Amino acid sequence: xxxxxxxxxxxxxxxxxxxxxxxxxxxxxxxxxxxxxxxxxxxxxxxxxxxxxxxxxxxxxxxxxxxxxxxxxxxxxxxxxxxxxxxxxxxxxxxxxxxxxxxxxxxxxxxxxxxxxxxxxxxxxxxxxxxxxxxxxxxxxxxxxxxxxxxxxxxxxxxxxxxxxxxxxxxxxxxxxxxxxxxxxxxxxxxxxxxxxxxxxxxxxxxxxxxxxxxxxxxxxxxxxxxxxxxxxxxxxxxxxxxxxxxxxxxxxxxxxxxxxxxxxxxxxxxxxxxxxxxxxxxxxxxxxxxxxxxxxxxxxxxxxxxxxxxxxxxxxxxxxxxxxxxxxxxxxxxxxxxxxxxxxxxxxxxxxxxxxxxxxxxxxxxxxxxxxxxxxxxxxxxxxxxxxxxxxxxxxxxxxxxxxxxxxxxxxxxxx
Amino acid sequence: xxxxxxxxxxxxxxxxxxxxxxxxxxxxxxxxxxxxxxxxxxxxxxxxxxxxxxxxxxxxxxxxxxxxxxxxxxxxxxxxxxxxxxxxxxxxxxxxxxxxxxxxxxxxxxxxxxxxxxxxxxxxxxxxxxxxxxxxxxxxxxxxxxxxxxxxxxxxxxxxxxxxxxxxxxxxxxxxxxxxxxxxxxxxxxxxxxxxxxxxxxxxxxxxxxxxxxxxxxxxxxxxxxxxxxxxxxxxxxxxxxxxxxxxxxxxxxxxxxxxxxxxxxxxxxxxxxxxxxxxxxxxxxxxxxxxxxxxxxxx
Numbered sequence: 001x002x003x004x005x006x007x008x009x010x011x012x013x014x015x016x017x018x019x020x021x022x023x024x025x026x027x028x029x030x031x032x033x034x035x036x037x038x039x040x041x042x043x044x045x046x047x048x049x050x051x052x053x054x055x056x057x058x059x060x061x062x063x064x065x066x067x068x069x070x071x072x073x074x075x076x077x078x079x080x081x082x083x084x085x086x087x088x089x090x091x092x093x094x095x096x097x098x099x100x101x102x103x104x105x106x107x108x109x110x111x112x113x114x115x116x117x118x119x120x121x122x123x124x125x126x127x128x129x130x131x132x133x134x135x136x137x138x139x140x141x142x143x144x145x146x147x148x149x150x151x152x153x154x155x156x157x158x159x160x161x162x163x164x165x166x167x168x169x170x171x172x173x174x175x176x177x178x179x180x181x182x183x184x185x186x187x188x189x190x191x192x193x194x195x196x197x198x199x200x201x202x203x204x205x206x207x208x209x210x211x212x213x214x215x216x217x218x219x220x221x222x223x224x225x226x227x228x229x230x231x232x233x234x235x236x237x238x239x240x241x242x243x244x245x246x247x248x249x250x251x252x253x254x255x256x257x258x259x260x261x262x263x264x265x266x267x268x269x270x271x272x273x274x275x276x277x278x279x280x281x282x283x284x285x286x287x288x289x290x291x292x293x294x295x296x297x298x299x300x301x302x303x304x305x306x307x308x309x310x311x312x313x314x315x316x317x318x319x320x321x322x323x324x325x326x327x328x329x330x331x332x333x334x335x336x337x338x339x340x341x342x343x344x345x346x347x348x349x350x351x352x353x354x355x356x357x358x359x360x361x362x363x364x365x366x367x368x369x370x371x372x373x374x375x376x377x378x379x380x381x382x383x384x385x386x387x388x389x390x391x392x393x394x395x396x397x398x399x400x401x402x403x404x405x406x407x408x409x410x411x412x413x414x415x416x417x
Numbered sequence: 418x419x420x421x422x423x424x425x426x427x428x429x430x431x432x433x434x435x436x437x438x439x440x441x442x443x444x445x446x447x448x449x450x451x452x453x454x455x456x457x458x459x460x461x462x463x464x465x466x467x468x469x470x471x472x473x474x475x476x477x478x479x480x481x482x483x484x485x486x487x488x489x490x491x492x493x494x495x496x497x498x499x500x501x502x503x504x505x506x507x508x509x510x511x512x513x514x515x516x517x518x519x520x521x522x523x524x525x526x527x528x529x530x531x532x533x534x535x536x537x538x539x540x541x542x543x544x545x546x547x548x549x550x551x552x553x554x555x556x557x558x559x560x561x562x563x564x565x566x567x568x569x570x571x572x573x574x575x576x577x578x579x580x581x582x583x584x585x586x587x588x589x590x591x592x593x594x595x596x597x598x599x600x601x602x603x604x605x606x607x608x609x610x611x612x613x614x615x616x617x618x619x620x621x622x623x624x625x626x627x628x629x630x631x632x633x634x635x636x637x638x639x640x641x642x643x644x645x646x647x648x649x650x651x652x653x654x655x656x657x658x659x660x661x662x663x664x665x666x667x668x669x670x671x672x673x674x675x676x677x678x679x680x681x682x683x684x685x686x687x688x689x690x691x692x693x694x695x696x697x698x699x700x701x702x703x704x705x706x707x708x709x710x711x712x713x714x715x716x717x
Contacts, residue, residue: 070683077469098469098686180554180570192662246553246575246661376684380664387667391577 026315027057028308031072031082032300033065037271041335048331049322056315076100076305083308083316086300087133089124090372093414096132101303103130108317117342121297121369133301134324137338138346140297140363141194141202143287144255144263144273147280149183153261158284162206162232165262165287169242172261185242187251187260190390191383194265194296195233198286199382201296201368203229206289216371217415222404230396234389245390255281266298267360270337274356285359297367299341333357339364373414381407455699462693467686479693488669489677489694496674496701499585500649507589507596507645508638514593515600516626529597536594544658547587548574551659574659577670584671588655592648596641603637604630636713643709647702651675674698 030046032038039062046058061082063071069091075081077100087095095101114122114131125133145158149172159168169185176182188195200211200221209225212218221229236243248254255263256276264286273281286295302323308316322328329340333351339361340346346361354361372378381403388399426434462479464472483489518528535543550558551573560570573583607630615625653675657663664680665672674694682691 073468073686094686098467100469176554178564178569180564182555190661244553248556249549249552374685379662383662383664383666384668387577391575391667 025055025057026311027059028083028312028315028319029059029061029081030084030086030319031061032086033068034062035065035336037336038062041332044331044335045323045328048327049319052322053315053318056318058319073098073100076307079307081307082305083312084320085303085305087303088375089133089135089299089301089369090375092125092127092132092301093371093373095303096127097414099306101132102306102308103132104134104304104320105313105317108321109134117344119297119341119343119346119364119367121299121367122341124369124371125301133303134320135299135301135341136323136328137332137336138297138299138341138364139266139268139338140295140360140367141198141264141266141286142283142359142363143285144265144269144281144283146255146258146261147282148258149261158282159262159287161287162203162289166236166240166242169236169262170240173240173242181244181247182259184244184247184251184254184260185240186236186262187243187247187254188236188245188264189251190237190245191379191386193251195386196379196382197296197298197370198264199229199233200370202286202294203232205294205368206292207232211370216373217411219404219408219411222400226400226404227396230385230389230400234386234396237390255279267337267339267357270356283356283359285363293363293366295363295367297364297369299338299369373411377410378407458692458695458699460692461689462696464689464692466688468688469686472689475689479690483690483693483697488672491669492665492672492674492677495581495670495672496650496652498581499588499652499673500646502582503585503589503649503652504642504645507592508641510589511593511596511641512600512634512638515597515604516630518597519601519604529601532597533594535591538591540588540591540654541658543587543591544655547583547655548659551583574661574671575667577667580660580667580670584652584655584659587659588649588652592645596645599637599641600634603634607633639709639712643705646705650698650702650705653679674701 030042032042039060042060042062046060050057072081072085072087076085077098085101087101109131111126111131114134118134119138121138122135125131125135143158150156150168153168153171155168155171159165165186171185172183173181173185174183188198191199204211204221204225207225207228209221209223209229211221213220237245248257248259251260251263252265252269252272254260256273256279258276258279270283273279285293302320304313304316304320324341326340326342326345329342329345332338333340333345337357339357340351343364345351346364351361352358385396385399385403388394388402389396394402423431461472463474463476465475465478466472514532518525518532521528549556552558552560553570553572553575554560554564557573559573563569563571572579574580611629611633612625615629620628650673652673656665656671656673656676657679660666660671663676665676675698678691678694678698681687681694
């Protein structure tokens with residue numbers, strides 16, 4: 001009997017001791033999608049963080065982008081999944097609405113500090129008086145151009161205005177004897193890729209409009225500005241015939257193959273083009289119009305999942321603070337090529353004048369991040385408007401009216417109007 | 418107790434129990450993996466549900482919205498077009514191939530294998546290869562061939578008129594192998610004596626085809642019609658892989674019902690609406706299957 005008591009005692013004792021060791025080491029989970037450079041960057045940041053905070057370990061999980069949103073939703077709702085999760089800023093409303101994430105604690109992330117330290121588009125993470133996430137890095141658009149092709153066409157320097165862009169695109173387009181395109185002047189993928197952003201945040205604004213009302217609840221592009229912007233965009237394929245959707249598969253593939261003169265995309269595309277053999281390219285800021293410039297910015301934010309509670313939440317908040325520190329932002333720029341989310345890090349001369357990142361970083365100054373409720377169907381309305389004009393011969397005015405009505409229904413549905 | 422019970426049973430009873438024990442496995446499988454989700458789909462189709470929150474009963478609202486949705490009718494018509502055009506074309510080709518393939522001896526197996534390979538290939542991989550075939554010059558294979566013979570470039574997947582047929586082509590092609598094998602088996606099952614009797618009576622090839630082979634193949638044909646109709650009504654992989662952004666475009670020109678269901682369920686998480694669409698698809702497939710049963714009965 002005594003022996004049994006002793007045995008039980010020692011078992012309980014060791015369980016207790018073991019348990020208290022475990023309790024001291026908090027393990028939190030961090031989720032993002034698989035992209036080699038991002039995975040490397042996060043691994044690097046985790047190593048730095050764990051060294052400075054011995055009590056916290058971080059499990060880094062990543063999986064393909066295609067399943068990302070689904071897996072996150074299912075895992076968190078079943079009580080599993082990440083404590084800290086990366087999400088595209090355009091999904092914020094969707095994630096918030098589904099109860100997947102929680103507001104950032106105000107004591108650790110003061111609103112005044114966020115607002116004075118981060119670029120202004122980060123304010124799109126503020127809803128109902130709370131911040132729901134913060135980015136390490138932001139993105140913007142710029143114009144990639146093929147130096148060899150420009151030189152061959154007798155052009156020097158990048159196009160500076162929207163009119164220049166048309167002119168350049170015309171001069172850079174080549175066709176064979178039977179009229180088949182063999183070199184594309186300006187490539188974009190008919191609304192897919194970054195084109196819909198370019199239309200919404202750059203072209204619509206250049207023509208004096210804005211894509212959505214300030215509260216994001218109403219379509220604001222269904223007017224003259226939207227029609228002019230769509231006309232400008234579709235004219236490349238329809239009238240100027242400098243663009244052919246699907247040429248060389250996608251714009252980025254055609255540009256990488258040296259068969260495209262001009263191409264608009266984000267800084268994350270640099271790494272692809274740097275690796276393309278024989279491609280001699282440069283980057284410039286997006287062309288302006290009437291002396292102003294606009295740009296679109298987007299970002300992936302880090303947010304606390306609704307699953308993180310107690311000490312895990314504290315540890316997750318601590319890691320989030322590190323992820324949004326100046327040091328982490330520089331690591332991210334050097335590893336991933338995405339731009340720092342704070343002007344204090346981004347707008348240093350060395351970054352601003354950088355041959356490749358410079359134009360993107362300068363673009364951040366006048367960039368807007370669209371407030372999406374759900375990016376995919378909203379992108380589809382630009383794709384559809386484009387196809388109506390180019391493939392069906394619908395007038396830009398009718399096309400805008402049609403997609404605006406459908407998209408407004410989507411917004412109404414979301415906001416419960 | 419159990420031992421006593423077992424020993425008191427007659428042999429027939431024991432056999433029955435044993436049989437049911439084995440049958441229980443597929444029954445449990447079907448009930449939990451097939452029937453229960455089907456029932457759930459009906460149930461969810463009356464609910465508003467985003468996968469995470471609580472389900473909220475809203476009656477027939479989803480159905481009313483679906484029937485008032487212009488896109489739904491386009492998508493339904495696309496789905497029917499896939500079946501209505503795809504099935505006759507694929508059966509005509511596969512029967513012709515099977516008929517002539519049956520007559521040759523040299524290389525019969527090899528040719529049959531060639532036709533069967535696409536059936537074994539992953540639909541996604543095949544669809545992507547075809548997607549490249551359809552590209553404009555200078556990389557699209559079909560357009561390069563067209564330009565050799567002096568025919569202007571065709572937009573294929575980038576055309577509202579041509580896209581559906583361009584997507585249908587690999588689907589037809591992939592199904593051929595299976596249909597050919599079934600047709601050959603059907604032709605070979607016809608008793609030799611019928612052909613001999615016909616020859617003695619002086620029937621020509623066309624007459625033999627019309628009077629003997631086609632009537633004898635009726636059950637085979639009905640079977641293939643039903644299987645491939647259901648296949649085409651459920652078309653998904655090809656459209657998902659071949660349309661830009663997997664959106665069933667341009668302008669919904671290639672979108673079938675299943676892709677619409679997928680989008681509602683997994684792009685915007687309207688599970689209720691997706692379930693209602695699933696119920697509609699289910700009823701469509703049920704109707705097709707019942708019509709088949711009715712035809713088969715009439716046969717006898």
